[in-house]
Amino acid sequence: MSIVDVAQAPAQHPISEPAPWWRQAAVYQIYPRSFSDANGDGLGDLPGITSKADYLHDLGIDAVWLSPFYPSALADGGYDVADYRNVDPRLGTLTDFDAMLDALHTRGIRVVVDIVPNHTSDQHAWFQEALASGRGSSARERYIFREGSGPDGALPPTDWVAAFGGSSWERVADGQWYLHNFAIEQPDLNWSNPEVRADFLTTLRFWSDRGVDGFRIDVAHMLTKDLTEPLPSQAQLDALPRDGMHPMVDRDDVHEVYAEWRQVFNSYDPPRTAVAEAWVDKARVPLYASPDGLGQAFNFDLLEADFDAGQFETVVRDNLTLAETSGSSSTWVLSNHDVVRHATRYGLPQPARDDSGRPARKHGADWVISGGVTPVLDRPAGERRARAATLFMLGLPGSSYLYQGEELGLHEVAEIPAGDRQDPTFFRSAGTDLGRDGCRVPLPWETGNDGGSAFGFGTGGSHLPQPAWFGDYSVAAQSTDPLSSLELYRSALSLRRTLQTGEHLEWIPTGRSDVLRYRRPNGWEIVTNFGTEPYPVDRDDVALASRALEAGSLPGEATVWFGSHGTD
Numbered sequence: 129m130s131i132v133d134v135a136q137a138p139a140q141h142p143i144s145e146p147a148p149w150w151r152q153a154a155v156y157q158i159y160p161r162s163f164s165d166a167n168g169d170g171l172g173d174l175p176g177i178t179s180k181a182d183y184l185h186d187l188g189i190d191a192v193w194l195s196p197f198y199p200s201a202l203a204d205g206g207y208d209v210a211d212y213r214n215v216d217p218r219l220g221t222l223t224d225f226d227a228m229l230d231a232l233h234t235r236g237i238r239v240v241v242d243i244v245p246n247h248t249s250d251q252h253a254w255f256q257e258a259l260a261s262g263r264g265s266s267a268r269e270r271y272i273f274r275e276g277s278g279p280d281g282a283l284p285p286t287d288w289v290a291a292f293g294g295s296s297w298e299r300v301a302d303g304q305w306y307l308h309n310f311a312i313e314q315p316d317l318n319w320s321n322p323e324v325r326a327d328f329l330t331t332l333r334f335w336s337d338r339g340v341d342g343f344r345i346d347v348a349h350m351l352t353k354d355l356t357e358p359l360p361s362q363a364q365l366d367a368l369p370r371d372g373m374h375p376m377v378d379r380d381d382v383h384e385v386y387a388e389w390r391q392v393f394n395s396y397d398p399p400r401t402a403v404a405e406a407w408v409d410k411a412r413v414p415l416y417a418s419p420d421g422l423g424q425a426f427n428f429d430l431l432e433a434d435f436d437a438g439q440f441e442t443v444v445r446d447n448l449t450l451a452e453t454s455g456s457s458s459t460w461v462l463s464n465h466d467v468v469r470h471a472t473r474y475g476l477p478q479p480a481r482d483d484s485g486r487p488a489r490k491h492g493a494d495w496v497i498s499g500g501v502t503p504v505l506d507r508p509a510g511e512r513r514a515r516a517a518t519l520f521m522l523g524l525p526g527s528s529y530l531y532q533g534e535e536l537g538l539h540e541v542a543e544i545p546a547g548d549r550q551d552p553t554f555f556r557s558a559g560t561d562l563g564r565d566g567c568r569v570p571l572p573w574e575t576g577n578d579g580g581s582a583f584g585f586g587t588g589g590s591h592l593p594q595p596a597w598f599g600d601y602s603v604a605a606q607s608t609d610p611l612s613s614l615e616l617y618r619s620a621l622s623l624r625r626t627l628q629t630g631e632h633l634e635w636i637p638t639g640r641s642d643v644l645r646y647r648r649p650n651g652w653e654i655v656t657n658f659g660t661e662p663y664p665v666d667r668d669d670v671a672l673a674s675r676a677l678e679a680g681s682l683p684g685e686a687t688v689w690f691g692s693h694g695t696d
């Protein structure tokens with residue numbers, strides 16, 4: 129066996145000092161409204177999270193990332209923030225936040241909160257003031273207001289299309305229009321306005337002072353804009369290169385914002401961390417992940433890849449190289465609150481791809497539209513592949529971001545009646561995309577749903593309907609089963625701590641195009657068989673496997689870890 133390749137990310141910290149926690153963390157994303165409901169109003173809350181602190185500790189994660197828990201009219205699942213420095217009263221109070229933070233910190237779990245700087249809610253005091261103050265006011269200058277086009281300005285200023293469908297402009301009572309790149313209820317902020325910039329510094333300090341460890345930055349690539357008249361058409365916007373000078377996305381000048389934020393982060397001990405949600409060309413990701421900027425950036429490539437050895441290898445190679453360029457560590461994601469859960473994706477046929485190699489259409493969207501009928505979901509295959517992909521990911525150098533419920537091998541919920549749907553995508557896409565509610569259905573904690581217990585989510589039902597099969601995937605059902613997905617995650621996350629090692633990876637040839645094998649510096653080895661034929665392995669120090677080895681062979685669609693504790 130020869131080692132053909134070494135990918136190595138440079139350590140950005142002096143050898144004598146321990147690596148910062150975030151470089152190789154397992155971060156668990158909580159969507160607070162769907163995690164655990166302590167007060168029985170059908171909506172998850174912060175005391176609910178506190179009540180599950182032991183569960184989170186036993187799961188073995190290093191940090192939680194909380195999707196927005198701020199006051200919100202829920203036009204976009206909380207990503208429409210009405211007050212950045214408070215807690216939605218339906219989710220608790222600031223005192224509840226402090227209690228939750230303390231419960232998690234006491235158990236060695238760090239806390240990352242979501243910051244949504246591209247847009248506020250239309251319920252935010254600033255936007256309400258802008259509406260009341262009229263054209264030309266300083267209140268309107270915090271947002272992006274323009275006169276309309278056409279006779280009497282009755283048409284939107286441009287033909288721009290919002291991310292959730294429909295026009296990016298909405299008209300207000302006095303005839304002006306405001307820009308919203310997402311839902312109508314999410315007016316874009318004007319990042320040329322110093323008051324906007326100063327206010328977000330206050331927000332970052334507010335949460336840092338309370339003790340949060342880091343921030344996840346929503347739509348980090350869209351804050352700054354060049355809206356010099358005449359404004360381009362949508363076709364012109366689409367045709368412009370994304371080279372840092374695009375009027376709308378990934379502008380070089382956004383990094384001036386993050387350089388300021390970095391000063392705030394570094395004024396704390398330990399420095400606060402940040403991770404960018406930045407949908408930008410690969411080559412530009414390191415700008416966001418730079419230690420002078422946000423410090424880390426999401427990489428969604430695994431989430432868009434098929435369960436395919438070639439695709440996985442390319443993703444890992446590319447992203448370790450990018451991490452090396454930025455000096456950050458790589459991130460890995462298989463599921464989050466915006467996509468069809470990976471156990472389901474992997475049980476559906478592979479998606480068609482566009483010229484750039486990305487899925488031409490959101491993977492699983494058609495299955496959701498069919499109510500989960502077509503194409504036929506192969507649940508066992510999806511779960512088998514999900515387990516294998518997860519163990520592949522958790523062995524990689526860098527940070528793995530896990531989404532609540534994936535530890536249960538949970539599937540997407542397709543059977544949500546139209547009247548229960550909440551996602552703005554559903555309301556704005558004319559039936560072409562039912563949206564993201566199916567991965568946001570409240571978690572099943574208990575096997576039964578008697579008396580409105582919502583499978584242990586809370587005594588007041590659940591704000592999105594849970595299907596009958598949820599009980600089989602519940603925490604209670606799995607906690608007693610050593611072969612369950614939950615126990616696999618627990619074992620993997622626990623072992624990952626003891627096996628974790630330098631941020632290096634060596635690819636080891638396997639002689640098969642459907643099998644990947646890599647080795648970490650301490651001898652920890654990860655082998656994934658993406659095919660269906662068993663793969664003979666030459667080590668017997670199995671630390672963990674997603675399927676039991678048979679006669680010295682790794683079965684199909686499975687991952688094995690070899691290694692012993694503390695072999696660094």
Ligand code: NOJ
Pocket residue numbers: 204207244310346347405465466
């Ligand atoms: C990205 C978030 O992940 C998504 O849930 C949200 O809808 C958009 N940003 C807009 O804030």
